[in-house]
Amino acid sequence: GAGVSQSPSNKVTEKGKDVELRCDPISGHTALYWYRQSLGQGLEFLIYFQGNSAPDKSGLPSDRFSAERTGGSVSTLTIQRTQQEDSAVYLCASSLGTSGAITDTQYFGPGTRLTVL
Amino acid sequence: AQSVSQHNHHVILSEAASLELGCNYSYGGTVNLFWYVQYPGQHLQLLLKYFSGDPLVKGIKGFEAEFIKSKFSFNLRKPSVQWSDTAEYFCAVGGTNAGKSTFGDGTTLTVKP
Numbered sequence: 001g002a003g004v005s006q007s008p009s010n011k012v013t014e015k016g017k018d019v020e021l022r023c024d025p026i027s028g029h030t031a032l033y034w035y036r037q038s039l040g041q042g043l044e045f046l047i048y049f050q051g052n053s054a055p056d057k058s059g060l061p062s063d064r065f066s067a068e069r070t071g072g073s074v075s076t077l078t079i080q081r082t083q084q085e086d087s088a089v090y091l092c093a094s095s096l097g098t099s100g101a102i103t104d105t106q107y108f109g110p111g112t113r114l115t116v117l
Numbered sequence: 118a119q120s121v122s123q124h125n126h127h128v129i130l131s132e133a134a135s136l137e138l139g140c141n142y143s144y145g146g147t148v149n150l151f152w153y154v155q156y157p158g159q160h161l162q163l164l165l166k167y168f169s170g171d172p173l174v175k176g177i178k179g180f181e182a183e184f185i186k187s188k189f190s191f192n193l194r195k196p197s198v199q200w201s202d203t204a205e206y207f208c209a210v211g212g213t214n215a216g217k218s219t220f221g222d223g224t225t226l227t228v229k230p
Binding site (some may be wrong): 113 | 123154162163
């Protein structure tokens with residue numbers, strides 16, 4: 001079946017521009033996650049959605065970062081006024097969302113590689 | 118706050134060697150523990166997870182991990198690695214705060230044929 005998809009796969013932008021990254025979760029998955037992976041680093045948690053609500057936004061690194069999810073499906077991560085330190089691979093994952101998603105297996109997408117020049 | 122430490126950044130083994138990748142976590146409550154793997158050119162995928170019951174967990178492709186609460190550890194093991202196990206391995210911990218998993222920095226495993 002279809003897995004998690006993300007678009008674009010690669011994005012090169014200039015410092016100061018806004019970017020939007022998209023995630024299409026697996027159908028029926030109510031939980032959705034965004035992570036950031038910088039070169040040589042682990043996955044940094046950004047935000048978690050249960051349905052359209054984001055009970056945990058604690059990982060968003062600054063107010064330049066925002067995310068939304070509509071219809072309990074597609075999610076968009078927006079980075080405003082991009083900086084060079086925003087360059088990373090942005091990963092999206094989804095899970096069934098049962099039991100509060102605490103023990104869920106997360107299914108990851110291929111990621112979007114963002115390069116800020 | 119949750120934290121995860123993976124001690125080995127890069128491990129190089131020959132085929133048929135035994136593997137143990139270290140993972141230690143810091144969290145004061147009930148934990149759920151995961152190992153994920155990313156093979157070259159592929160997505161991150163789950164190897165195994167522990168949330169209750171038998172502390173020795175078996176996963177796909179012959180991998181297993183043991184949760185030792187007293188040591189705050191969840192080390193990944195495989196008795197005999199294959200070239201196809203070459204990948205990056207991530208340990209992750211999730212607590213009772215739904216949705217938030219903390220990942221380690223990853224260990225790159227290279228298996229020489």
